Structure formats: C-alpha cells, structure tokens
Amino acid sequence: MDPIRARSLRRTRGFTLVELLAAMAILSLLVGLSLTLVSKARATANENACQQQLRDIAGVMQSYVDTRCAGKWPKAAGVKFLLTPVKEGYISGEALKKFVCPGTDDETYDPADPTKKIGSGLSDWENLNTDCISYAGRDTITFPLRKDKLDNEVIASDDNWYGGAGRPNHGDIVNIVYADLHISVKKFADYKDALPEGQDWLPVGPDSPDEDLKKLSFE
Numbered sequence: 001m002d003p004i005r006a007r008s009l010r011r012t013r014g015f016t017l018v019e020l021l022a023a024m025a026i027l028s029l030l031v032g033l034s035l036t037l038v039s040k041a042r043a044t045a046n047e048n049a050c051q052q053q054l055r056d057i058a059g060v061m062q063s064y065v066d067t068r069c070a071g072k073w074p075k076a077a078g079v080k081f082l083l084t085p086v087k088e089g090y091i092s093g094e095a096l097k098k099f100v101c102p103g104t105d106d107e108t109y110d111p112a113d114p115t116k117k118i119g120s121g122l123s124d125w126e127n128l129n130t131d132c133i134s135y136a137g138r139d140t141i142t143f144p145l146r147k148d149k150l151d152n153e154v155i156a157s158d159d160n161w162y163g164g165a166g167r168p169n170h171g172d173i174v175n176i177v178y179a180d181l182h183i184s185v186k187k188f189a190d191y192k193d194a195l196p197e198g199q200d201w202l203p204v205g206p207d208s209p210d211e212d213l214k215k216l217s218f219e
Contacts, residue, residue, distance in 0.1 A: 046103040047170050053098045054177035057082065058155045064090045073145045078217030079130050082137035082156055087125055093118060101134030101158060103169045108132050134169060135159055136204040136218040143215040150179035159204055159218035166201040174202050176212055186210055
C-alpha cells in the first residue's frame, strides 16, 4: 500500500490519545472558567439585591419615624432597632423577607416552629432569634441619631454573623446604609491589617476597626 495513503487512512480512524487529552483539558478549562464567571455574576447580583434591601429597610425606618414617632428614632440597639416597625405592626408578612440577605441562607422562620411561618423567628420580642435576620442595626442607646447629620448617620449593615461565628454575608465586602438611604461598601482588604491574624471577615459592633460599623450591633 502506498505509504501516503496508509497515513491518510490512519488519520481517518479517529482522534489520537494526545488529541483527546488536549480536547478534554480545553473543555475542563472552559467549564471551570464558565463556573467562575457564573459564580461571580451571582455574587454581584446578591450584593446589588442586598444593597436595595438595606435601602428599603432604611426607607421603612424613616417612614415609620416620620408617621408614627413624630420624627423620633427608636431608642433601641441592633436587631431591636431595625425590628421596631415589626413590633409595632408597621410591616409584616412577606415584607419581613427584606431582613434576610440574599447572600446568605438565613430564614425568618423560627427553627423550632414546625409551621414555618414567615417571621416566626422575629415574633418573640424579649427573645429575638438574631440568626433570623441578616443585618445589624444602629445602637441608638450608645450612639443616638443626630437629626442634623442624618446623611452621615449609619442605620444598618450586613451583620457577618451567624450561629455565634463569623460568616460574611458577601465574602470580601460589607454593605452599609445611611439614614438618607445612600449606600456605602466597605472592603475587607482595607481593614485586613487591623484585624487579628487569620481573621478573614470584617466584624460589626464595638470591636470593628471601622468607625461606622462600631455604631451597629447584631444583638
């Protein structure tokens, strides 16, 4: 048989092992890249949705203060500050889902409630389940709100806390909302050197290295 024809026949019989391995490597690379892009897109969508929810929560607080409290902000700290409108019946039902960050698997349900009613984890005012809300609220007892500087007064943020251990809502950023409804984003990388060695999340509350986050509480 003609050598040239023989080589041509061998080529038509299929891919070589090297060619198959190369194709599989390229396919794996493309799949990995696609998954990374999808993950980043999902994270960005969650961050944006969280910012809108915080803005909505601040808007509800502002409306509640203006219509029910003659402009006076609740004297409460953390979760109780944010949930005062809930306690007073100003918001309820599906609206309570706003207190759950889309970047977490938090629920407003009470884990001990077999009926799984929305907001059941927020119904006992004296024993609120802080794991049923994804946000930290202003400590207005220690840091009263100043009406003349509401544009710079923090209202709420991601709490980065769940079940007694640090768990960032969004990994390397923290969303914050102010009384005038504007959003600020704090980056973990900017505070890394001010945190204990090995800590990879930005805390909220008195121990935070950020001055705004110090005015909040997740309890």
